[in-house]
Amino acid sequence: MGQDACMESFGGKGGTFQCKILLLLLAGTCLGLKVTVPSHIVHGIKDQPLYLPVHYGFHMPASDIQIIWLFERPSTMPKYLLGSVNQSVVPDLEYRQKFTMMPPNASLLINPLEFTDEGNYIVKVNIQGNGTLSASQKIQVTVDEPITKPVVQIRPSSGAVEYVDNMTMTCQVKAGTRLLYHWLKNGKPLRRSPAYSFSPQNNTFQIAPVTKEDAGNYTCLVKNPVSEMESDIIAPTIYYGPYGLQVNSDKGLKVGEVFTVDLGEAILFDCSADSYPPNTYSWIGMTDNTTYFIKHGPRLEVAPEKVAQMTADYACCAYNNVTGRQDETHFTVIITSMGLESSAQKEKSLSPLASLTGISLFLIISMCLLFLWKKFQPYKVIKQKLEGRPETDYRKAQTFSGHEDALDDFGIYEFVAFPDAAGVPRMPSRSVRVSEGVSGQDVHNTIYEVIQHIPAQQQDHLE
Numbered sequence: 001m002g003q004d005a006c007m008e009s010f011g012g013k014g015g016t017f018q019c020k021i022l023l024l025l026l027a028g029t030c031l032g033l034k035v036t037v038p039s040h041i042v043h044g045i046k047d048q049p050l051y052l053p054v055h056y057g058f059h060m061p062a063s064d065i066q067i068i069w070l071f072e073r074p075s076t077m078p079k080y081l082l083g084s085v086n087q088s089v090v091p092d093l094e095y096r097q098k099f100t101m102m103p104p105n106a107s108l109l110i111n112p113l114e115f116t117d118e119g120n121y122i123v124k125v126n127i128q129g130n131g132t133l134s135a136s137q138k139i140q141v142t143v144d145e146p147i148t149k150p151v152v153q154i155r156p157s158s159g160a161v162e163y164v165d166n167m168t169m170t171c172q173v174k175a176g177t178r179l180l181y182h183w184l185k186n187g188k189p190l191r192r193s194p195a196y197s198f199s200p201q202n203n204t205f206q207i208a209p210v211t212k213e214d215a216g217n218y219t220c221l222v223k224n225p226v227s228e229m230e231s232d233i234i235a236p237t238i239y240y241g242p243y244g245l246q247v248n249s250d251k252g253l254k255v256g257e258v259f260t261v262d263l264g265e266a267i268l269f270d271c272s273a274d275s276y277p278p279n280t281y282s283w284i285g286m287t288d289n290t291t292y293f294i295k296h297g298p299r300l301e302v303a304p305e306k307v308a309q310m311t312a313d314y315a316c317c318a319y320n321n322v323t324g325r326q327d328e329t330h331f332t333v334i335i336t337s338m339g340l341e342s343s344a345q346k347e348k349s350l351s352p353l354a355s356l357t358g359i360s361l362f363l364i365i366s367m368c369l370l371f372l373w374k375k376f377q378p379y380k381v382i383k384q385k386l387e388g389r390p391e392t393d394y395r396k397a398q399t400f401s402g403h404e405d406a407l408d409d410f411g412i413y414e415f416v417a418f419p420d421a422a423g424v425p426r427m428p429s430r431s432v433r434v435s436e437g438v439s440g441q442d443v444h445n446t447i448y449e450v451i452q453h454i455p456a457q458q459q460d461h462l463e
Contacts, residue, residue, distance in 0.1 A: 033058045033133035035106070035125050041140045043225040044118075046177075049111035052139055056106055056125045064128035067106045069099065073119040081108075081121075110141075118143040142225055147176035150220045150231040159237030161323055166208040167236055171220035173229070179203075182221040184230075212240040215276075241275025242318040245327045248272075257331045269300040271316035273327065279318040286313040286330075 035056040044050040066085050070078040082091035084103040091099065100109040106123055120140050127133040153170045160167045171181055181202040183190040190196060190205065195214075197206045207214050215238045220231040249259055250268045261267055271281050283294040294300065300314075314333065319326040 032060055033125065033127055033135045035123065035135040035137045037123075037137045037139055040138065041142070044110070044113045044141055044143050045226050046115060046143055046145045047112050049109060050113045050117075050141065052108040052110070052121060052123075052141070054106040054108070054123050054137065056135065058127050058133060060127065060129045060133065062127045062129045064126075065104055066124075066126040066128070067101065067103055068124040068126075069101065069108050070122040070124070071119055072122065078122060113143055115143050117141065142178075144177045144224050144226045145175055146227040147179065147222050147224055147229045148174045149229045150222045152218070152220050152231045152234050154234060154236055159239055160210045162211050162238060162240035163209050164323075165210055166206060167210050167214070167238075168207075169205045169218060169220075169234070169236075171203045171205075171222065171231065173222055176222065176224055176227070178224040180223045182223070184219045184221060186216050187219075210236075210238050212238065212243070214238055215240075239276055239320070239322040241320050241323065242273035242279050242325065242327045243275065245271070245273040245316070245318050245329050247316050247329055247331050257329070258334060259331060260334045260336055263335055267302045267333070269302075269314075269316075271298050271300075271318065271329075273318045275318065275320050275323075277320065277322055279320055282317040282319070284315040284317060284328075286315065291315075 033056065035054065037052070037054055042050065042052060064085055066083065068083040069081040071081050072078040080092050081095050081099050082089060082101055084090065084101060087103055089101055089103060098110065100111070101107070106125055108121065108123070110117055118141055120138055122136060122138050124134065124136040150171050150173045153172065155168045155170075156165065169183075171183075173179065179201075183198070183202070183205045192198060195207055195209075195211075197208070198204065203220075215236070217233045217235050219233055222229055222231075248254070248270050249261075250270075251261055251265050254260075259267075269283075271283075273279055280296065281298045282296055283300045285292050285294050294314075300316075313330065315328050315330045317326060317328040
């Protein structure tokens with residue numbers, strides 16, 4: 001009865017054949033036959049051929065091998081595409097130009113692939129031998145069109161003012177199916193936040209309101225199962241600032257908002273702030289509760305001859321003519337002659353130091369020379385005098401000294417003289433023989449007390 005209902009639903013002989021195939025599919029897979037496919041989901045490209053590979057194997061003698069391909073869409077009955085018994089292929093006449101099979105290979109070629117070819121493809125393999133073995137597999141096929149390069153449009157195109165304007169970016173593609181949109185900033189994905197919002201398809205991205213931190217490189221990445229494309233980089237124009245206004249100088253010492261400079265130095269002040277577009281700068285001088293304009297521009301240069309007449313208080317004003325915002329900073333300049341005084345003080349302190357150094361060197365050199373003279377000169381002088389004296393004088397010196405060699409008498413002598421010779425008894429220090437040619441009168445005319453001191457170091461040197 002179920003078979004009759006099936007035949008009635010398909011109608012005619014062709015319907016009877018299709019019904020039998022369906023019953024074989026419902027019988028399931030029997031042991032001994034295995035049908036495999038690389039993937040149960042295959043993504044195809046429109047107007048391109050698509051190949052569905054199928055592999056099967058069995059372990060029994062086979063007299064006949066039957067292969068059948070069916071196609072089904074959701075909520076519809078399967079349609080017969082083609083089948084084969086051994087080497088003979090029997091296609092459905094409606095699809096004989098579109099589907100190709102080369103038995104005993106069970107793989108299927110679809111050429112060309114259309115959107116209407118999207119659905120489930122069922123392959124059934126029957127092996128006839130001692131019995132009948134059957135196995136089947138199902139492959140889901142999707143058909144997509146490749147994506148063309150996305151183009152991003154931005155509003156407002158002229159730029160947005162920070163904390164005032166909103167900015168919207170829209171990603172557009174001319175061709176492609178099953179599109180998935182992704183937004184990137186500087187190569188990193190963007191996430192939803194209080195300032196960021198996305199459309200349901202994610203093809204529109206909005207910043208409300210824009211800030212300085214929103215500046216960067218944005219791209220739109222679009223994907224589908226068969227392709228992906230990324231747009232060109234777009235850098236939105238965001239007007240902001242001024243931020244971080246400050247004044248610096250090439251000379252002088254800066255402490256907070258006070259510059260201390262030396263008298264006579266040329267001073268160059270530089271005013272800067274983070275802003276887009278660049279700020280316009282103005283310099284203002286202040287004295288006696290009044291202000292006066294000095295010049296426009298980021299730099300203020302003061303010549304050396306005008307430093308002494310400079311007003312102590314100044315201000316730099318920065319203005320962004322697009323955002324309409326402005327900022328200013330005040331600073332004080334203190335003129336001091338500390339540099340000159342310190343230089344003079346250094347020069348004065350150098351004079352006593354130089355004098356003391358010179359005197360010390362002179363004393364050291366003098367002491368060294370005196371030491372060398374004392375060490376080497378007396379011996380040479382005495383030796384020269386002794387060598388130049390007459391023989392008689394040498395004999396006298398030998399007689400009085402009591403030594404054979406006058407060099408033995410070398411030393412330091414102290415002579416003590418008594419002025420009044422008549423009132424002091426005269427004692428000869430040594431008896432002298434008259435026969436040696438020296439008279440007693442010569443010996444005893446004046447008496448000298450002679451004390452000989454021979455330093456040990458000189459005595460060793462003489463030996």
